[in-house]
Amino acid sequence: GNSVTQMEGPVTLSEEAFLTINCTYTATGYPSLFWYVQYPGEGLQLLLKATKADDKGSNKGFEATYRKETTSFHLEKGSVQVSDSAVYFCALSDRIKAAGNKLTFGGGTRVLVKP
Amino acid sequence: GAGVSQSPSNKVTEKGKDVELRCDPISGHTALYWYRQSLGQGLEFLIYFQGNSAPDKSGLPSDRFSAERTGGSVSTLTIQRTQQEDSAVYLCASSRNRESTYEQYFGPGTRLTVT
Numbered sequence: 167g168n169s170v171t172q173m174e175g176p177v178t179l180s181e182e183a184f185l186t187i188n189c190t191y192t193a194t195g196y197p198s199l200f201w202y203v204q205y206p207g208e209g210l211q212l213l214l215k216a217t218k219a220d221d222k223g224s225n226k227g228f229e230a231t232y233r234k235e236t237t238s239f240h241l242e243k244g245s246v247q248v249s250d251s252a253v254y255f256c257a258l259s260d261r262i263k264a265a266g267n268k269l270t271f272g273g274g275t276r277v278l279v280k281p
Numbered sequence: 282g283a284g285v286s287q288s289p290s291n292k293v294t295e296k297g298k299d300v301e302l303r304c305d306p307i308s309g310h311t312a313l314y315w316y317r318q319s320l321g322q323g324l325e326f327l328i329y330f331q332g333n334s335a336p337d338k339s340g341l342p343s344d345r346f347s348a349e350r351t352g353g354s355v356s357t358l359t360i361q362r363t364q365q366e367d368s369a370v371y372l373c374a375s376s377r378n379r380e381s382t383y384e385q386y387f388g389p390g391t392r393l394t395v396t
Contacts, residue, residue, distance in 0.1 A: 202387075209285075210372065210387040255324060266337055267312065267376065269385065271324035 168193045172256045172272035180280055181248055187241040187275045189230075189256035197258040199223075199232050199239040200269070204253045213241075213254070217261070246279045253277070283307065285388035287373050293394045294363055302358045302391045306375030313356050314376075314385060315348060319369035327371075330356065331378070363395045 172189040179185060191197065201213040201223070214223030219234035230241045239256060256272040286305040294300050306313050315327040326340040330350040341347075345364075350356040360367055370392050374385040 209389045210374075212384045215384075257324075266329050266331060267383070267385070268314065268326045268329055268337070268340070269316070269324075270326070271316075273323045 168197065168258060168260065168270040170256050170258055170270055170272035172254075172275055174273065175253075175276035176278055177275060178278045178280065179246060182245045183279075185241075185243045185246045185250070185277065187254055187256075187277070189239045189241065189272060191237050191239065191256075191258050193237075193258055193260065195260050195262055198261055198267075199230070200257045200259070201228070201230055201239070201241050202255040202257055202271075204255070204274075206252070210255070246277075248279050248281050251277060251279045285373055285375055285386050287371075287388040287391050289391060290389065291392045291394075293396060296365060296395055297362055299359065299361045300363055300393065302360075302371050302393070304356045304358070304373030304375075304388060306354065306356070306373070307386055308354075309377070310375035310386075311353065311378050312376045312383075312385075313350060314374040315356070315358050316372040316374065317369045318372055318390070321366075322369075324372075327358070360393075363393075365395050368393055368395045 169192045198217045200215045203213045214225040216223040216232035222231045228243045253274045255274045257269045259267045288303045311332045313330045329337040345361045348358045370390040372390045373388045376383040376385045
């Protein structure tokens with residue numbers, strides 16, 4: 167079956183620091199990969215995605231590259247802000263149409279950025 | 282436009298009682314998903330509807346859980362004879378269709394507490 171493993175948090179860092187959250191996956195097929203973010207008191211929202219190998223998803227200064235050879239999709243941001251404090255979820259979905267785009271999530275990583 | 286809405290936002294119930302959770306997807310979205318977010322299990326898929334097709338119930342944890350989607354729009358998740366382990370945040374998401382290129386938009390969730 168499919169599974170996603172991401173580094174456990176919490177991750178605490180100072181404003182303008184570099185952030186990396188590791189994510190690796192196991193999939194029976196050729197998945198699409200996602201990062202979702204959950205800000206305090208808000209619902210889950212898509213941060214970025216990549217649908218094929220070597221694709222780079224980017225949004226709000228965050229980036230992640232689909233690495234099929236290492237089955238990874240690590241999230242990075244060069245200079246974090248206090249407003250980036252949130253829980254980040256790595257997820258995948260099977261691209262086979264019949265699978266219906268069900269998402270398999272990692273455990274989530276809480277990030278706290280201090281001023 | 283309006284996003285995915287869920288009601289109630291919070292529900293406290295006694296063990297053994299039945300509960301119904303409601304989801305209103307984004308208008309025009311044909312795919313609707315239910316997920317559960319709990320401390321012990323993280324974020325997990327429960328059930329998925331696509332148009333008028335039979336739902337994919339592969340994530341439902343027991344036969345106490347059921348869901349329906351009326352008229353291809355509103356969905357209700359029903360939990361019968363609730364147990365304490367059912368305590369979680371139940372999330373609904375919708376997307377334009379079931380393909381992985383389409384983003385899933387999440388509602389704010391219903392926090393269920395079984396006492």
